[in-house]
Amino acid sequence: MNRKVVSEDVLFCLFARFVLRTLNISFCGLHVVFILYWFIQITTACSFHTPSGSMSPTLLPDESGLVNKWKLGARIFNIVDAVEGKPYTIKRLPGYGQLERGDVIVFNYPYQDKTEDSIAMNLRMYYCKRAIAVAGDSLEIRNCFYHVKGHADTIGVASEQKQLQNHIDYFLKHNTEYQWWMRCAPYDTLFNWSVRDMGPILIPGKGTIVNLDRKNCILYRKYIEWESKSKLMWLDSVAVLDGKPLKSYTFTENYCFAAGDHVIDSKDSRYFGLIPEKFIVGTAGILWKSHDHRRIFTIIN
Numbered sequence: 001m002n003r004k005v006v007s008e009d010v011l012f013c014l015f016a017r018f019v020l021r022t023l024n025i026s027f028c029g030l031h032v033v034f035i036l037y038w039f040i041q042i043t044t045a046c047s048f049h050t051p052s053g054s055m056s057p058t059l060l061p062d063e064s065g066l067v068n069k070w071k072l073g074a075r076i077f078n079i080v081d082a083v084e085g086k087p088y089t090i091k092r093l094p095g096y097g098q099l100e101r102g103d104v105i106v107f108n109y110p111y112q113d114k115t116e117d118s119i120a121m122n123l124r125m126y127y128c129k130r131a132i133a134v135a136g137d138s139l140e141i142r143n144c145f146y147h148v149k150g151h152a153d154t155i156g157v158a159s160e161q162k163q164l165q166n167h168i169d170y171f172l173k174h175n176t177e178y179q180w181w182m183r184c185a186p187y188d189t190l191f192n193w194s195v196r197d198m199g200p201i202l203i204p205g206k207g208t209i210v211n212l213d214r215k216n217c218i219l220y221r222k223y224i225e226w227e228s229k230s231k232l233m234w235l236d237s238v239a240v241l242d243g244k245p246l247k248s249y250t251f252t253e254n255y256c257f258a259a260g261d262h263v264i265d266s267k268d269s270r271y272f273g274l275i276p277e278k279f280i281v282g283t284a285g286i287l288w289k290s291h292d293h294r295r296i297f298t299i300i301n
Contacts, residue, residue: 042074042076043069043074043093044069044070044074045066045067045068045069045282045285046066046067046069046281046282047064047065047066047067047288048064048065048066048067048106048126048128048281048284049062049063049064050062050063050064050065050128052265053262053265054129054260054261054262054265054266054267054268055104055128055129055130055260055261055262055266056160056261056262057157057160057261057262058104058130058157058261058300058301059104059128059261059284059287059300060290060291060292060295062291063287063289063290063291063295064287064288064289064290065284065285065286065287065288065289065300066284066285066286066288067106067281067282067283067284067285068282068283068284068285069281069282070095070096070282071095071096071097071282071283072092072095072097072098072099072277072280072282072283073092073093073094073095074092074093074095074282075090075091075092075278075281076090076091076092076093077089077090077091079123082121082123083123090121090278092278099131099134099135099254099256099277099280099283100131100134101131101132101133101134101137101148101151101155102130102131102155102301103130103131103283103284104128104129104130104131104283104284104300104301105128105129105130105131105256105258105280105281105282105283105284106126106127106128106280106281106282106283106284107126107127107129107258107275107279107280107281108121108122108123108125108126108127108279108281109122109125109126109127109272110122110272110273110274110275110276110279111272116272116273117222118222118225118226119222119223119225119226119276120226121276121278121279126281127258127267127268128284129258129259129260129266129268129269130156130258130259130260130261131256131257131258132146132148132155132156132256132257132258132259132269133146133148133155133203133256133257134203134205134254134256134257135203135204135205135206135208135254135255135256135277136202136203136205136208137149137151137202137203137257138150138199138200138201138202138203139199139200139201139203139257140198140199140200140201141195141196141197141198141199141270142197143165143196143197144161144162144164144165144168144195144196144263145158145161145162145165146161146259149200156259156261156263157261157262157263160261160262160263160264161263163263163264164195164196164263164264165196167264168182168195168196178194181195182194182195182196183195184198184270184271185269185270185271185272185273186218186219186273188218190214190215190218191215191218191219195263195270198270201219201257203255203256203257203274204220204223204251204253204254204255204274205251205253205254205255206251206252206253206254207250207251208250208251209248209249209250209251210248210249210251211247211248212239212246212247212248212249213239214234214237217232217234217239218234220249222273223251223253223255223273223274223276224241224249224251226276227251227252227253228241228242230242253276253277253278254276254277255274255275255276255277256269256274256275256277256280257269257274257275258275284300285299285300286298286299286300287300
């Protein structure tokens with residue numbers, strides 16, 4: 001037997017024993033650390049990563065930050081049922097605030113299939129965007145700039161919206177028709193909305209009542225079906241929900257419109273629609289990883 005290997009093994013064991021004794025970590029102590037780690041992950045904060053530049057210049061590609069779960073309150077739900085596709089309920093612990101216009105948020109992508117025809121929380125896909133409009137807001141995009149009725153403040157990064165405006169203006173000088181990337185939800189000829197001009201759209205919240213005319217059936221169908229777990233159809237000029245004619249609908253959940261700061265290259269609510277507030281993990285807190293060391297531990301806003 002190689003004495004050198006034996007001696008190195010003994011030294012490693014002695015060193016490991018010394019470290020464990022020094023730190024006073026027992027087997028039970030490791031259990032406590034493990035439980036504490038997951039408790040913090042669930043109730044307080046977790047990490048997120050930005051693989052692209054859709055949130056530039058606020059967040060750069062390949063940066064990581066911490067999600068603040070205290071503001072909105074941490075979500076509690078049966079993750080096993082969610083993974084297995086069984087019905088589950090999302091609840092929140094008490095938070096110290098509410099979702100505000102301008103918050104940078106991390107949320108579950110609101111679809112599980114490529115058709116994006118029905119709302120469902122995607123546990124494997126997370127997005128980081130800015131809340132442009134929240135429940136109760138009336139939102140418009142006019143010439144590439146965001147406008148919320150009754151609020152004069154700039155929403156998002158104005159220089160990025162100006163860049164998109166210039167890009168579209170240049171494109172349309174040489175082309176007569178909008179391209180696919182200019183079209184936005186709900187992709188219907190009754191609206192013909194684009195990333196240049198969209199809305200107005202009322203962002204629904206708990207208690208919001210909408211008349212179910214043809215346009216609102218198209219605009220809010222997916223969200224009404226998600227809440228009611230029933231099919232909404234337009235038959236003989238009447239909205240029909242779960243086989244019953246309906247003139248109006250009262251929402252039971254809050255929603256928001258979220259978009260990337262780098263509007264010229266961001267997949268967001270302009271393309272896939274509104275986000276249920278229950279799908280939001282939390283608000284972005286601080287950066288902990290960046291290729292620019294000067295940005296580390298800066299507040300994300």
